[in-house]
Amino acid sequence: MSTKIEVKNLTKIFGKHTRQAQALLDEGKTKTEILKATGATVGVDRANFSVEDGEIFVIMGLSGSGKSTTIRMLNRLINPTSGSVLIDGEDIAAMDAAQLQQVRREKMSMVFQNFALLPNRTVQQNTEFGLEIQGVDKAERSDKAVKALAMVGLQGYEDQYPDQLSGGMQQRVGLARAFANDPEVLLMDEAFSALDPLNRRSMQDELLDLQDNLHKTIIFISHDLNEALHIGDHIMIMKDGVIVQIGTPEEILSKPADDYVERFIKGVDRSQVYTAGNVMVRPTMVNVNNAGPRLAARRMRENEISSVYAVDGGRHLLGIIDAKDVRQAIADGREDLKPLVQDIVPTTSADTPLAELMDAVSSTPIPYAVVDDDNRLKGIIIRGAVLGALSGNEVNVHA
């Protein structure tokens, strides 16, 4: 992973006397002092952060926290007062009008809270908008728009007008319009906030599905912590124009930077955030290709358990071996473990949310095995660890 966007000391001061206000800000005066002295409002105060290539970076905060101003400074819908925005090393803040236009056309697209669709254009024509602005010829842009619409599941709606669609579908058009440009960076300003909760959730999931294939760099503004935790690879929490904390969802939950963040995360449904990977523990296992019953018996004794996970040399999960069968094999003088392996272990992947596992984990007699795409055993999920995570104990943040 490499850094896609790097923001340095990005500051926005609204009102007159911005230069004076900037000087006071550099001296370390507070927002209120500056307002009193100059009448200028500090919208964003020296923000520093970087966004990795291909990640979803959520900027979270309540209204007035400066998050909307921040995202608008990235494509200069709002001009920064000072500081720089480096995209692939190029400073957006220092660009002239022509360079900026080029970047807006080719590198970044934006999705808006209230969709910002043109009411006089069809879905197809709306989707073509960005390409039309670039002067792409008709056949090509129609082709790209059809593909973008298919991507968001809107094939067949090309000739409808926005007011004929539901909010969720309108925002799909907004997404398709952004995707049609094939931008490297996607700016999403409270993109799902105007949708009802059910729709919002399914749009979040669809965005994640799309992202699996597209790997865009997405900056997502939200005031909803559950949303941020659900979709964000990194979350940046802002308050009164200042960055309070930047971290992964697990870091935010397990190590809130201050009282403000802590109050925020109080109401969060942790089972939606934590994944199998966060709570899994090291399994006890034997390699059936070179271990015999005696080694298996010793492993069980050492760990005070009654079964071990059987793997091959590549750590691929084969199944589970029960203590009773091992004792029988030792008594019979058999050396091979392979016939003892029972292929009855339930498996899951590391990124499965706990919410989906909870029922299953509490009813299965054998702990779930967490495996990767190649069926390699990564860990197991035991009930105690799940309960611990949900009650706010430390989890494997870097799992």
Added chain:
Amino acid sequence: MLNIPKLPLADWIDALVKWLSHFEGFFYAITNFLGGIISAFQWVFDLIPIPVFIILVMGLTAWITRKKIRVGLLVFELLGFLYIWNQGYWRDMTQTLTLVLTASLLAVIIGVPLGLWAATSKPVATVVKPLMDFMQTMPAFVYLIPAVAFFGIGMVPGVVASVIFAMPPTVRMTKLGIEQVPDELIEAADSFGATSWQRLIKVQLPSALPNIMAGINQSMMLALSMVVIASMIGAMGLGTEVYFAVGRNEAGSGFAAGLAIVILAIILDRVTQAMNKAKR
């Protein structure tokens, strides 16, 4: 107050009008230009046989309202035109139509850009607003006097006076429409890298179009309300018939011609409104 002598405002205006008449050549050019437009409209209307004209208007109406044909309007057009034909007002009606269309056309050509400019520049708006109030509220008769001085007698001064009186709604509604384009749409256009011209043509004007069309509709109605007044300086048409009827104290023919104006007004209003609704 009584000690202050009467301000010679009237003398000043007279002096201004007199001074302006030095630019004879300029006004002559405008007269010729407007005369050209008027003659072109009139030439077309005179060329089309009456039944064909009626069918064309009805066909146009049907095409505009093709999504939901309005039979009532079509029947009204047919009966209305037949009435005008029957009363012998056909040529007067086409002359009035020429006056109204020319005045509306000019109101759009001047009014829409002016409204745009006022929407984007505060100083311009500060000047334009009272100017529009002035133009619309000053009794329309007053425009006739300098109009005759500059443009002579006939259709042209009638058109000029009508444009002055009828333009304000187009300017106001254009300004309103542009100002009401949601900020997010402007941001969307900018965020996709639109030039300010692309933003205007592809986003602002289309979004403001319903308002602009409503303004044009209003301008057209105001221009129509000027036809009787304009007839006093020789602008021919249905207004002339009404004006003469007043002079001769003939209530009957006054009403007959007045009804023709009403019919024309309703048809123009409904057709332009339908155009506005047909646009999405």
